[in-house]
Amino acid sequence: GNSVTQMEGPVTLSEEAFLTINCTYTAxxxxxxxxxxxxxxxxxxxxxxxxxxxxxxxNKGFEATYRKExxxxxxxxxxxxxxxxxxYFCALxxxxxxxxxxxxxxxxxxx
Amino acid sequence: xxxxxxxxxxxxxKTGQSMTLLCAQDMNHEYMYWYRQDPGMGLRxxxxxxxxxxxxxxxxxxxxxxSRLKKQNFLLGLESAAPSQTSVYFCASSYPEDREYNExxxxxxxxxxxx
Numbered sequence: 001g002n003s004v005t006q007m008e009g010p011v012t013l014s015e016e017a018f019l020t021i022n023c024t025y026t027a028x029x030x031x032x033x034x035x036x037x038x039x040x041x042x043x044x045x046x047x048x049x050x051x052x053x054x055x056x057x058x059n060k061g062f063e064a065t066y067r068k069e070x071x072x073x074x075x076x077x078x079x080x081x082x083x084x085x086x087x088y089f090c091a092l093x094x095x096x097x098x099x100x101x102x103x104x105x106x107x108x109x110x111x
Numbered sequence: 112x113x114x115x116x117x118x119x120x121x122x123x124x125k126t127g128q129s130m131t132l133l134c135a136q137d138m139n140h141e142y143m144y145w146y147r148q149d150p151g152m153g154l155r156x157x158x159x160x161x162x163x164x165x166x167x168x169x170x171x172x173x174x175x176x177x178s179r180l181k182k183q184n185f186l187l188g189l190e191s192a193a194p195s196q197t198s199v200y201f202c203a204s205s206y207p208e209d210r211e212y213n214e215x216x217x218x219x220x221x222x223x224x225x226x
Contacts, residue, residue: 004153034214043115043201043217044154089153096161097142097205097213098169101153 002027006090006102013080013109021075021105023064023090032093033057033066033073038104039086047075047088080109112137115218117202123224124192132187132221134202142205143185144169144215145177147198154201160185161207192225199223 007022025033032051036044048057050066050073057064062077073090090102115136124130134143141162146154156169160179174196176188185204189196199222203215 036217043219044203045217046214049214093208095208096159096167097208097215098144098156098159099154099203099215101155103151103153 002031002092002094002100004090004092004100004102006088006105008103009087009106011105011107013107015082015109015111016079017109019075019077019080019084019107021088021090021107023073023075023102025071025073025090025092027071027092030066030068033064034091034093034099035062035064035073035075036089036091036101037086038089044089080107082109082111085109114138115202115204115216117200117218117221119221120219121222123226124189125226126193128192129188129190130192130223131189132200132202132223134185134187134204134218135183136185136202136204136216137183138204138216139182140204140216141182141207143179144203144205145175145185145187146201146203147171147196148201148220149198157187157200192223194225197223197225 034049035047037047048059050057053068087104091099144159145157158177163182202218205215
């Protein structure tokens with residue numbers, strides 16, 4: 001079946017450091033892939049998405065490239081800010097738009 | 112637009128009690144979903160609906176029932192709450208998959224504790 005695996009957290013970084021959160025997937029075919037972000041006490045918000053192989057999704061300085069060769073969709077940001085502290089979820093899209101989520105990775109950015 | 116709203120925000124139940132969580136969306140989305148979020152497990156799909164009057168089971172449906180009597184509302188019921196149902200519950204909605212913008216929009220969540 002379809003599944004998503006994310007690197008375990010928490011990830012703790014200093015402000016302006018480079019961020020990578022790894023995400024790999026198992027799926028039949030080439031589903032759309034997503035990164036969602038959850039700020040403390042809030043619901044999930046879509047951060048970025050990619051709908052086909054080699055697509056790059058980007059938003060708010062974050063980027064992720066859909067790599068079918070390595071079945072990966074790693075999230076990167078060149079310079080993190082304290083306001084980026086949140087939980088990040090990688091997900092793939094199944095039938096009827098159902099999302100299959102990874103376990104989530106907590107990011108803590110310190111000044 | 113309010114987007115996706117959930118009521119209540121917090122609730123404490125005793126084992127065996129029942130309750131209903133309400134989800135409402137004002138985006139005219141056909142699809143709606145209920146997830147639960149538990150530490151270290153991400154979000155897991157409980158039930159979903161692809162239109163008014165329809166419901167279907169997700170990954171973890173046992174102990175829950177749902178109804179979609181109106182397009183804008185999706186209700187999640189717990190008939191006899193158990194401590195294992197202590198969780199944060201999220202509702203989401205989306206357009207069908209054949210639309211260009213088909214991502215899910217999430218509500219703020221309901222934190223439920225069952226004692």
